[in-house]
Amino acid sequence: MVRILLVDDEPSILSVLSSLLKKQGFDTQPALGAEKALACLRDESFDLMITDIRMQPINGLELLKKSKAMHPSMAVIMITAYGSVESAVEAMKVGAFDYVTKPFKVDELMITVQRALEYRRALSENQELKAQLQARYGFENVVAESPAMRKICNMIERVAPTDQTVLIGGESGVGKEVIAKAIHAHSARTQKNFVPINCAALPEPLLESELFGHVKGSFTGASSDKEGLFETAAGGTIFLDEIGSMSLNLQGKLLRVLQEKEIRRVGGTKQISVDARVLAASNENLEEMMVAGTFREDLYYRLSVIPLVIPPLRERPEDILPLVFHFIRLVSGNRAVMPEIAAEAQMALESYRWPGNVRELENAVRHACTFADDGKIQLDDLPARMLTNVDVKPATSERSPSGDLIGNHQGQSLKGFLREMEKSFITHSILQHGGDKEAAAKSLKVSLATLYRKLPDPEL
Ligand SMILES: Nc1ncnc2c1ncn2[C@@H]1O[C@H](COP(=O)(O)OP(=O)(O)OP(=O)(O)O)[C@@H](O)[C@H]1O
Ligand SMILES: [Mg+2]
Incomplete structure (x- = not known):
């Protein structure tokens, strides 16, 4: 009462x-x-x-x-x-x-x-x-609406408090670093450093000295002792990004560090014990590399105690619009009025394949916000590349079904492929009818209700 x-x-x-x-x-x-x-x-x-x-x-x-x-x-x-x-x-x-x-x-x-x-x-x-x-998905800055991403968030919650090594896989731009940061943020190490290093960005000798440090005079230019990133990350987390590009020689040294929890600076003799949690990421297929002999099997199993694979954005369409709104919010900051998105633009965003994943989507939103007039994002405010993709020709066109249309969908299930084609075709038809869904439904010879049902978002 x-x-x-x-x-x-x-x-x-x-x-x-x-x-x-x-x-x-x-x-x-x-x-x-x-x-x-x-x-x-x-x-x-x-x-x-x-x-x-x-x-x-x-x-x-x-x-x-x-x-x-x-x-x-x-x-x-x-x-x-x-x-x-x-x-x-x-x-x-x-x-x-x-x-x-x-x-x-x-x-x-x-x-x-x-x-x-x-x-x-x-x-x-x-x-x-x-x-x-907050309790369920207490991850600020991680948009996770799709079942796949929610599952990943649940896993993070469980692995973050442990000191286990986590190997994060997934195509470029899917959010591997975001997930690594979330793991660090939810661990007991959160007050200490999160130290990311891109292993592909440095040639081997430099990478080794970055990771483990060096002593004065160990090579030309080593004018003083230098602490390595493993030491900087003491008590915190070191994130080894693009681990697949590390040379076999360095892989061996890394394996020893993981096993012994000790490093030796380049040119030095002293063993320094290190307490850094290791997270690693790769957008290459490390299993294939293992078979090909370019990635050490023992290191792979050390790193992948807990493997997390982030699916590409096209396989989790539920995340697309929430991510769009997330980035609009980031771009417009505290501006009182957020830009709206025209229905056609929303459809285009949802039916695009996002080969560059979340990073590409973020850039597209920045592009659109720059060009949007009157606080509304229209279809032609999106990057031109996306619009050509929306313009998928119907299967009856002269385009060969075995051409790049198929090539872009390698590895996808038949159901997923058909659903995507259907969505693109419907979007295309609506666009051709200037946004008139009734006319589009008529030309597609389906009822308006069916068209709405098959649209990416029934709200549109
Ligand atoms: N789930 C998400 N929620 C919010 N932002 C995200 C999400 N996933 C990715 N991003 C953003 O997308 C961009 C790319 O993410 P990130 O750098 O983590 O990708 P990556 O997988 O490490 O890419 P690469 O393989 O190219 O290094 C970043 O700006 C990141 O903030
Ligand atoms: Mg990255």
Whole structure:
């Protein structure tokens, strides 16, 4: 039952208010003056407080401030005498929900009470929802709406607190580094360094000295001792990106470091113990490399204690629009108005294959936000490359079915391929009819309902 605390220093007003609200089915607690009210608030919580402003010795405004400190989510309605609205406005700035002026009409008061309670309900539901989401997918900066990504988030939650080595696989741009950072952020090492190193960016000798450090004079240019990244990452996490490009020689040295948890700086003799958690990523197929003899089997098994493979974006279309909105938010910052996306542009975004995955999508959103006029992203604000992709010819065209149309879909299931083709074809037809879905449905010889059902997003 909804509990309402009534505060006034006039007993007659208290009893009128109390009987009015009781008649409406509320449970009321009258308090004669602010001190009594504060005593009640110390003992229990209420959904709503209705208080007079002018009271002695503690006035309504003081009471409001103190009660908000104790119960921030309690709604508060102020009652003010006609002509002293200023203090009521002041009260709203401090967090009162609304005010009513005396003498008040019963209807007016009831409507305000209902609104205050609805607001409070929405607020607490929202907070609960947020807390639930945080608990389930407590990963800021990681958009994960698709079942596949949610599964990955669940796995991260479980592996992050351990010190296990994780090998993250997936095509370029799928978010391997994002996932590595999330693992670090959810581990006990979060206060220490997250140290990423791209193993493909440096030639072998330099990479070795980057990773393990070197001593003065160990090679030309080594003018002083230098700490390696394994040492920088002590107590934290080192992220070995593009591990597949590491030479066999260095792979052997890395394996020893992983086994012995000790490094030796280049040119040095001292063994230095290191406590860095190792995460590695590769967009190459390490199993194939193992078979070909270019990646050490023993290192592979050391690294892939826990393997995480992030699927390409085209296999998790549920993530596309949430990612688009995520990047729009990032691009537009705190700008009050976020650009909208025209339905055709949304369709194009959803039916595109995203060979460059999330990175390509991020660039497309930046491109679109730059060119969008009037706060709306239209189809032609998207990068031209995407628009040519939307323009997929129907299967009856002169284009050979064994051409690049098929080549782009290697490895995809028949069902997935057909669904994608269907989506592209429908999008194409809608575009050709200038966005008129009814006309498009007619030309496709399907009902409008079928067309909506088959659209990437039934909302469109
Ligand atoms: N799930 C996601 N939520 C939010 N942003 C993401 C997500 N996945 C990727 N991104 C963003 O996309 C971009 C590319 O991600 P990232 O650098 O992690 O990819 P990668 O797999 O490491 O790519 P590469 O193989 O090319 O190194 C980054 O800007 C990253 O912030
Ligand atoms: Mg990367």
